[in-house]
Amino acid sequence: xxxxxxxxxxxxxxxxxxxVLESVAYARDRVRCCLPAPVRARGADVVAELVRNAVKHGLxxxxxxxxxxxxxxxxxVRDDRDLHLTEQLAVPAADESAAVGHRTGAA
Numbered sequence: 001x002x003x004x005x006x007x008x009x010x011x012x013x014x015x016x017x018x019x020v021l022e023s024v025a026y027a028r029d030r031v032r033c034c035l036p037a038p039v040r041a042r043g044a045d046v047v048a049e050l051v052r053n054a055v056k057h058g059l060x061x062x063x064x065x066x067x068x069x070x071x072x073x074x075x076x077v078r079d080d081r082d083l084h085l086t087e088q089l090a091v092p093a094a095d096e097s098a099a100v101g102h103r104t105g106a107a
Contacts, residue, residue: 009067009074017062019055019079027051027064034066035073038092043073050077050085058083 012034017023025048032044047064054062060080067074068091075087 007070009069009072011065011067013064013066015064017051017055017064019058019060019062021052021055023055023062024048024052031064031066031075035068036091039073039089043075043089046075046087046089047077050075050087053077053085054079054083 013031015027015030017027028044028048028051031047032040035043043066047066051062051064054077058079058081063076063078065074065076067076071091073089073091075089077083077085
């Protein structure tokens with residue numbers, strides 16, 4: 001019998017934040033404790049920047065969703081005016097250096 005490995009992204013964080021600057025530190029800390037070591041600092045910094053932009057330039061609550069697959073971290077931030085910011089960080093394999101690539105998008 002062959003067992004299929006589930007490679008779909010796993011949700012690490014899925015929260016709604018108030019549109020206040022205190023949400024930036026909360027989001028950064030919340031994400032930092034769930035990310036793997038090779039991307040922890042970079043991922044937390046990216047989350048802080050995206051949430052800060054949504055708080056400063058968006059409207060209403062800020063939705064933060066972070067998912068992880070075997071090789072990527074997906075970060076999505078939305079606000080009530082449908083500001084949609086995304087970031088994708090590569091997760092290095094255990095035998096690779098800690099270098100992290102990324103792709104940013106806004107819809």
